[in-house]
Amino acid sequence: MARKKIALIGAGNIGGTLAHIAAQKELGDIVLFDVVDGVPQGKALDLSQCGPVEGFDAKITGTNDYADIAGADVIIVTAGVPRKPGMSRDDLLGINLKVMKAVGEGIKAHAPDAFVICITNPLDAMVWALREFSGLPHEKVVGMAGVLDSARFSTFLAQEFGVSIRDVNTFVLGGHGDTMVPVVQYSTVNGIPVPDLVKMGLSTQEKIDAIVTRTRGGGGEIVGLLKTGSAFYAPAASGIAMAEAYLNDQKRILPVAAYVSGEYGVDGLYVGVPAVIGAGGVEKIVEIELDEEAKGNLQVSVDAVKELLVACKGIDESLA
């Protein structure tokens, strides 16, 4: 069987890390695309030379030509600009919207059968715009944010309870902004709900509330520490988990930015929800029963995403 082909649009911090993990896992041959001449080619050469040391068989090439993504099975988009300290993700909307237009047109022309995972911020608006510009089916275009936000939530909970990260399961829903919704109700340690662990005296409500707040600001915390650029190791690992779910038809239930049409009372936009990811792309959105607080918080988050879509339509009238 021929190897799968993975195209990475954007060869910056996340793009390079995605290429490295994908090669280590031998997910397929990799094409790194970027607008900057030399960067994707240089990174591809450097990464190829990891092969003999790490023992992977993957052809890694760099390009500035969209024609080279033809036939890609999976495309992961990180093209664009990251925020700097003091900025919100939403401040990137104008500049990254233009990038999504170029990328969407490139995908439409050269790889319309791919499963596309968007990572560029502000995520929920950019994945929506990328889908519009590419014209691909909604179930084949998805955004990565919830896997990362849930990983942060899980990390902080594992530290709080002093347990293995393997036993912690969490969902963060809603938009990938400060209004995201870490769902405590469905967060568990080996099946035991976090609220029960609090009742058992293993933590306090105040500490869990602080972890929820830290999770919401998790991206900003790293931006503040790095001072230039934003998180890239965990975002890349999260993108790869989604790519693997599709390539290996794993039917994983992951929190992803999926196109909702009626689920959770929301229609016609992308927002973070639990969804089954398999060979069909986003195969099903899973509607979990939320408590009143989570429901209210999700609505606030959805409203924030709606505002961003209005802004996109104001900037690019082809989206209106």
Ligand SMILES: NC(=O)c1ccc[n+]([C@@H]2O[C@H](COP(=O)([O-])OP(=O)(O)OC[C@H]3O[C@@H](n4cnc5c(N)ncnc54)[C@H](O)[C@@H]3O)[C@@H](O)[C@H]2O)c1
């Ligand atoms: N969704 C998430 O959870 C999440 C997590 C982390 C970062 N991000 C976002 O991902 C994006 C990328 O982050 P990064 O750290 O890799 O940034 P980076 O600056 O290291 O890399 C971005 C790359 O995109 C390239 N680029 C710019 N315009 C392009 C175009 N038109 N076509 C192709 N490539 C283009 C740049 O040359 C650069 O190499 C940012 O918008 C960031 O905010 C999202």
Ligand SMILES: O=C(O)C[C@H](O)C(=O)O
């Ligand atoms: O916070 C950012 O700007 C990058 C990304 O969205 C993250 O959550 O790490």
